[in-house]
Amino acid sequence: MKKLIAVWSVLLLLAGGCLAAHSELGEVALGCDEPLALPADKILRISPSLVEFEHHGFLPINSDVQCYQHWEDEVAPIPLDAVKVGFERVVPTVFAGEIVRFDVYDPLYIRTIRVAISTDQFRSIEHKELRFSPLTRLYVEEKGTGRGFQLQAGEEAVVTVSSGKFQVVDSKGTHWEFGPRIYVETEPRGLIQINSFQRGTGTRFFPRYRGRFELTVAGEDVFLVINEVSLEDYLIQVVPSEMPVTWPMEALKAQAVAARTYAVAQAVYSRQGHLGFHVADSTSSQVYNNAAESARATQAILETDGEILVNADGTVSSTYFYSTSPRGLLTDLRAWQDVSQLALEGNSPWFRWKCSFTRDELVKQVTPLLPAGFGELVGVEVAERDALGRVVNLRIVGTKGEVSITGELNVRRALQPAAMQRVQDRVGHQSLLPSANFFLDVQKDSSGRLQSVHIYGGGAGHQLGMSQWGAKGLAEAGHDYLAILSTYYPDSRIITHSEQLRY
Incomplete structure (x- = not known):
């Protein structure tokens, strides 16, 4: 790694390179009197205007950049969006402070996958703290400098970020301060255990991961954890x-x-x-x-x-892919009651379901979605379905206006039942409707005032x-x-x- 950085620095000097201040990234190596092809490197992040390499760091991309894929039998032009994160053999050519050409020598064969690891309960991909330990031996290393330390099996390190820099405490209590990216890597076929959150829908456990972790500062006190694994x-x-x-x-x-x-x-x-x-x-x-x-x-x-x-x-x-198909359009009670295809759907408990809201329950549920001056809740109705029969527009009607909830997922989130009857059992509170394939049975009193809403649905998931x-x-x-x-x-x-x- 250090050798490659040294070569890169010499090349920049020979080509009349300089360091320019980037508004977001600080100093970036720029400037050549003629196009300069840099050593092949790995892409860590890329957007239409900026790329980050593992060793070259951040470099701006010229708006007219040319990109080429080197196949076994030909070299072919490709669009910029074909230059991918994770490609390891990419040669950037720099001119006038920007990348003007990419030559990609990776075959379009995805050997590794880069996974953003979430915090507990999958709440966010931005972490404030990470505690981990190896099952064998583990290495923590700062990108570029080679500074770092080792952990033996069972020892733990704790990572946080302060003022945009990593703060790491190793198993001996030694405090390390690192720049914006560090790597956590174990021995081949080793496992890294995370101790700062748990996984599992039933029995909870501390997850163990193969591959390596790449930790990147994402703010003053937060960072991303990317697991790069085969x-x-x-x-x-x-x-x-x-x-x-x-x-x-x-x-x-x-x-x-x-x-x-x-x-x-x-x-x-x-x-x-x-x-x-x-x-x-x-x-x-x-x-x-x-x-x-x-x-x-x-x-x-x-x-x-x-x-x-x-x-x-x-x-x-x-x-x-998704959980369960309702096997047809559900627009009336007759269709909902047809369970003849239940076996073909693996006897899924989500094949049919229903739930109800009293008027007061519905008012409490939808009030956060309503604007001021909406008036009294009058009713709720299906305004539009897509080709799959999913409700993609739910209209909420008031005495002084109406609101449309659009989009399959937004419709499902708008109605969160306290309990639900499934094919063979009853379940408690749901954070969203199992699917958007449903119809409404709206009940009103003799004066036309809303009393309750019954939802009859089927399937679970997005149905794609x-x-x-x-x-x-x-x-x-x-x-x-x-x-x-x-x-x-x-x-x-x-x-x-x-x-x-x-x-």
Whole structure:
């Protein structure tokens, strides 16, 4: 690392380089009399105007930057958004203080995935404190300088940020101050245990992670924690977090392929590249390390090793998945009462559900969403559905106006029932409706005053892509994982990820 930095510094001096003040980033190495190709380096963050390399640091990007992908048999121009976070062999060419060219030597093959780790209960990706310990030996190192220390198995370090700098206390009580990025890395195949938060939906546990951690200051007193881990190791902690490991093997294999494809797509399309990661570890992406590892889940991953879904044009599919499909449009009681396809949906408890609000309960629920002068609550009605039958516009009517709640997720969040009846049981408070596929039964008294609202719904999740309970039902009916995937992603085909993808 130090050798590369030294080479980079000499090259800048020979090329007439200088240090210029960047309004947000401080000093940035700039300035060349003629284009200068820097040594290949790894991209940590990238936006349309700025890139951060692991060793070169931050460099601005010229608005007319040219980008080239070096394949085995050709060099082809690519758009800037094809230059991805995590690519390790990228040669930037600098001229007049900006990058004017990127040459990418990485094949479009995602070997590692960069995961933003959330705080307790997945509340935020911004951490104020991180406590960790290794199961073997662990190294903490500052980016660029090589300063740092080791921890032995069972020893703990505590990380905070103050005034934009890392403050780390090691197991001996020694205080270390570091710059804006540090790495936490264990021995090969070692595990890093986090002690400052827990995971798990039932039994809680302190999560253990493979790969390395990259900690980056994100404010005066907060920082991001990015777990960089191999794609297949990532899946080992995704599949059991997303699907019960007691389910049929063919359903688990379908989940493994869908999860692998989703991760590759997020890395390829790099929607979070400006923040330095590919996916989050929560339901905003796919859940990671929220359940114990399982031999059955690992078997499903190994038996589908490297398999992903691609579209007809060879681009990576967007393999969304969700809990339960209602198997049809729910717009009246007759449709809601039809449970003939329950078995095909794996006997999901969320196949049908209902809940109710009294007038007072509904007023309390929606008041924070209403403007001043709304008047008395008169009613609530479905204003619009999308092609999937989901309510995407919920109208709340008052004596002096009305308010529209738009968007599937916003509609679900607007109505938070205190209790809910499912197919075979009753559950307590829900932070949002299980799905937006529902209809309303509004009850009024003889004078037309609102009395209560009953909601009849079905399914759970956003209803895009593969139903996980449906995959279970198909597997139980004798379908293999290929048939399951073709059911939910009919326009996709499977390839082995080691096949080189192209844009």
